[in-house]
Amino acid sequence: MPVGTQVKLGTRSYLLALPKDFQSERTYKLLLVFHGSGGDSAGMQQLAAFETLSSDYIVAYPQSEQVEWNEGCDCNIAHRLGADDLGFVDQVIADIALRYRLMPGEVYAAGFSQGALFSQNLACNRSEVFKAVAVVAAPMSVQLAASCKPTQPVSIMMAMGKQDNVLPYNGYDHANFGLISAEAAIALFARLNKSPALPIRKTLAEGQVELTAYSNGAQKAELYAITQGGHFWSFKAFDSSKEILSFFAGLTEPTLPVGSARVRVEQQAFHVRSMGQQHNGPAIILMAGPNTNYHSDSAWFALLQPLLAKHHRVHVIDRLSNGWSDSIETPSYRRFAHDLAAVLQQLQEQQVILVAFSSASISARLFYEDYANAFDIKAMLWIDPDIPLPHSLSLYKGYPADWYQANLPALLPHLANGGWTERTLAKLQLEREQVQQLVPAQYQSLMDWSYFDLASQQRLLTGHQQGRAREIASYAADLDAYAQLAWLTAIPVSVIDTDFEKADIAADPENAESLLLWLQEGSEWSRLQAELSHGQYIALQDADHLLMFQQPEQIKRALDTLLQQLQLP
Known part of the structure; x- marks a missing residue:
């Protein structure tokens, strides 16, 4: 199957991208990548292009049924129209597992903007499936933060511009769609993982990126705050696709203090x-x-x-x-x-x-x-x-x-x-x-x-x-x-x-x-x-x-x- 092939699953579909050096007898990790509100799987593939950066993953770019994902806030169009996006993700994983050889326990997710909010939904409601989740350009909805109950710890990485004016870094109050801050969100996942309370804090990229890192010794919860970043997938000081793959590859290596x-x-x-x-x-x-x-x-x-x-x-x-x-x-x-x-x-x-x-x-x-x-x-x-x-x-x-x-x-x-x-x-x-x-x-x-x-x-x-x-x-x-x-x-x-x-x-x-x-x-x-x-x-x-x-x-x-x-x- 060539790179970027559209796969139909009933009335829905996903884009499948295989590594350039794909070998049918080899086992692979699986990465699912979710587009933002109003976007599509093809646009997300162009934006992230994970399959061009690693030969270790089969990458799927699912397409939302509605204009946005049923992200777990019970407040948007997808929820009102009854989109079963969690069930759809289950089907995508099962379909790929039938077609290819996947490494047991090596399933990952990443998302941008509203797709990132949905990725958090996966961390909350499919923690037994996903080893790690990456969230780009989104803090967390108030509703999901209140209901999030993973059945087991899951590693999570968040990357967000502190100048984001679409989904603000510091969150906002709203009767229907409130957001907690990115820092509160990463601290929440750290608590759910039973990580010690104090994070390691570092400045990276000559002060352009601020890292807040928690760990329970097995799972990580890390927030990369781009000081001058807006609502983007990648930044001048932070290549999200590369950093996400690095985070996934380094889950067993603890983030260390300076020195x-x-x-x-x-x-x-x-x-x-x-x-x-x-x-x-x-x-x-x-x-x-x-x-x-x-x-x-x-x-x-x-x-x-x-x-x-x-x-x-x-x-x-x-x-x-x-x-x-x-x-x-x-x-x-x-x-x-x-x-x-x-x-x-x-x-x-x-x-x-x-x-x-x-x-x-x-x-x-x-x-x-x-x-x-x-x-x-x-x-x-x-x-x-x-x-x-x-x-x-x-x-x-x-x-x-x-x-x-x-x-x-x-x-x-x-x-x-x-x-x-x-x-x-x-x-x-x-x-x-x-x-x-x-x-x-x-x-x-x-x-x-x-x-x-x-x-x-x-x-x-x-x-x-x-x-x-x-x-x-x-x-x-x-x-x-x-x-x-x-x-x-x-x-x-x-x-x-x-x-x-x-x-x-x-x-x-x-x-x-x-x-x-x-x-x-x-x-x-x-x-x-x-x-x-x-x-x-x-x-x-x-x-x-x-x-x-x-x-x-x-x-x-x-x-x-x-x-x-x-x-x-």
Whole structure:
């Protein structure tokens, strides 16, 4: 069948466009594209021309029965005349599936203007059919926004000119045909997808495009606002056809904050945030460990990284199942020691200083054990490291680690169903308040609150909640591997030792004796580790465990001392 063939379906029709290199034995994705009010399928094909841009799709351009589509507002001509456009779409998909080989689950939709409003209707009422929908030059009707109830999450992309005077970007009030704003529409789809509340915001194309991006870890909801754009399919700064295909192709790749990247190692991708790339000398690698809630990701370095990046090249790498790294079934601090080596190779960083917070000392120590000959590891700085001595180990391996280990099989499906999402959100809100109180006034301007919030809310993703549970369940084995290692003496290891344990002692007087012994054991071990390696032992009084927010200058000062000792810039 040649490109642009009209196909009859009873009294209705659609234009079918095959790729130029179409092969009958190959399977294809299917893309349905809907014209605007008063338009037709031929005009939409000329406007979008998807089949000329990709060889992966069979493209159909359906023709509306009336002058416009029955878009779901129950307010227009097509609705009054009873046009069954949802049923017609079902017929088009079934007809093409009879004629050609289609990839299961790879059906997409795009629309322009009133056809874009109808595409939203498909997202609301055919979410089990469409993997993703693209909306160009339309916000959303008030009626559809009120009735939209997808049966499952669906990815959606919206592209709209902020100067659109046909279907205004900010919506409008009307008794029969009101519109909510484009920003409200994309936020609505994000909520329906159960995405975290805060979007990533970016300016693109030298400020001509503003991106608002939500994600639930599996589906995306993204709005591209063209600042000077009107009511058009494409714009000078934004080629809608190309951008839609790019969006469809990148559904599994999360949109990242500024300064972030995803480094792929074999089958997994790691989130890396890099700053201070203009600086020479060893790279500072920041490694996160857990707080009281066992949250452990790059949010902890939202202040320290910009501070250090004034003079150093600084990377923070999220372990798998954290931040914007992929979720996996086998996360652990042991695994990250090997993952770190692979990521550093991809980053082409050979000379490094590791800064490890809390349990990240496990990964840092194992990394040195296995890769000291492969990398030029100049020094380490540990902040409240795990203590590989009997009493401390017994506490680490107790609650909650032993509980997670025993209950993991039953817990994982509970987490997958959102059983702990609300309690996680409550903990994040409390953590936000606590960190706000920790950051000194002189560092407020440097503290990247936007990044902190965006990184923190990644913890709400069910895959990451499961990863956290799996990592805690693996913690005992991580500790066993750590405890078998000898003192690290070949490079300087400085240790910052806060007295955060005092808060635990005050909160749990029944176990005060055991916790006090933990504090004492930790201080003695940390002092000896620093002494044996010719590093610094820095004991801080009345200091919080999240020292990176409360006293970042202490960490910077300890690093400066190490660099001076090594005679490095």
